[in-house]
Amino acid sequence: MQSRLSAQSSWLQSYYFGRAIFSIAWVVAAVLFSGQAGPASFLLVIYPAWDAIANLADGRVNGGLKANPSQALNVAVSAITTIAVIVAVGRDTYAVLAVFGVWAILAGVLQLSTGVRRWRHVGAQWAMILSGAQSALAGGYMISRSIGTVAPTILDVAPYAGFGAFYFLLSAIWLVARAHRSARA
Numbered sequence: 001m002q003s004r005l006s007a008q009s010s011w012l013q014s015y016y017f018g019r020a021i022f023s024i025a026w027v028v029a030a031v032l033f034s035g036q037a038g039p040a041s042f043l044l045v046i047y048p049a050w051d052a053i054a055n056l057a058d059g060r061v062n063g064g065l066k067a068n069p070s071q072a073l074n075v076a077v078s079a080i081t082t083i084a085v086i087v088a089v090g091r092d093t094y095a096v097l098a099v100f101g102v103w104a105i106l107a108g109v110l111q112l113s114t115g116v117r118r119w120r121h122v123g124a125q126w127a128m129i130l131s132g133a134q135s136a137l138a139g140g141y142m143i144s145r146s147i148g149t150v151a152p153t154i155l156d157v158a159p160y161a162g163f164g165a166f167y168f169l170l171s172a173i174w175l176v177a178r179a180h181r182s183a184r185a
Helices: 002-032 037-061 069-089 093-119 126-146 158-184
Strands: none
Touching: 002 037, 002 158, 037 069, 037 093, 069 093, 093 126, 126 158
């Protein structure tokens, strides 16, 4: 049992670091390409697609999607969001931000659920729980901006991705520190 928990903790360290690196790179690219419609649209499409792929991989590594229903649902929500973003990009930026807002709420609630479930087995999930809650709040903010008068841009999504990077990085570091303390004990 201990080796399985150690393997899961090791996987989560790598997974969280990978998610943080992707989100940091995405934010940098969003800032660099914010004034260019094509690259910005591409970035808006790949963000939820990446989330679907990442949740799929994590769910499979941790017992399969049947054992991880919140992640299975997150895969579906993120895949549907990817398609919705593709459609919305062709419409206008208000629609894109509204789609991201709905996705942030749903993905946040599902991430919070995954964090609570994992806490019992792996621990060190408080940052993921906070991230899920903040994601849901950010989604509400994005929806409110999507009905405003100022045209949204990719820079309205970048802080959401930036906070995600922060929480994933914090979770990875927390797990590394916890593993180091356990190894020394």
